[in-house]
Amino acid sequence: MSSEKFDEEYFADTYHRPEICEKCGAKLEFVGVGAYRCIKCRHEMYDDYGKVRNYLEKHPGANAGEVSDETGVAEKTITHMLREERLQVSKDSKTFLKCEVCGKPIISGKYCKTCGDLAKAADKKKKEQRERKKREMMIQGVGMVTHEDDGKRRFDRDSR
Numbered sequence: 001m002s003s004e005k006f007d008e009e010y011f012a013d014t015y016h017r018p019e020i021c022e023k024c025g026a027k028l029e030f031v032g033v034g035a036y037r038c039i040k041c042r043h044e045m046y047d048d049y050g051k052v053r054n055y056l057e058k059h060p061g062a063n064a065g066e067v068s069d070e071t072g073v074a075e076k077t078i079t080h081m082l083r084e085e086r087l088q089v090s091k092d093s094k095t096f097l098k099c100e101v102c103g104k105p106i107i108s109g110k111y112c113k114t115c116g117d118l119a120k121a122a123d124k125k126k127k128e129q130r131e132r133k134k135r136e137m138m139i140q141g142v143g144m145v146t147h148e149d150d151g152k153r154r155f156d157r158d159s160r
């Protein structure tokens with residue numbers, strides 16, 4: 001991800017970005033991935049994203065409820081971060097997210113691999129159906145054009 005600047009602004013509201021230093025009240029500067037540093041006393045503070053990320057780095061097996069309890073960040077926000085794939089829990093993690101189709105534990109996104117593949121296959125089928133319809137319409141269109149051409153030719157012939 002290249003535009004941290006954009007992320008910083010976009011998620012300022014969603015992730016409760018800290019405005020001023022809790023120790024001395026001075027301004028904070030953004031130092032990356034949800035972390036902010038006081039320009040005066042160098043005290044570091046985190047927004048929701050930073051808090052969750054930090055916690056997960058130390059407790060990779062934690063589930064959303066646990067993270068929420070420990071960081072004070074709403075479980076909904078945590079789930080959202082994972083769904084958007086801004087966060088990933090480690091592969092050996094306990095149940096964190098569930099596949100929306102079969103309920104199997106997953107580490108990011110909406111579906112497990114199986115259901116993701118199925119969804120992709122269904123998508124492909126839909127696309128093929130759309131293509132077929134387009135082809136049918138094109139054939140009809142060609143038919144019409146041919147008709148018109150015939151008429152024109154006939155007309156030309158007649159007028160000659």
Ligand SMILES: [Zn+2]
Binds near residue numbers: 021022040041042043
């Ligand atoms: Zn400070």
Ligand SMILES: [Zn+2]
Binds near residue numbers: 112
């Ligand atoms: Zn699934």
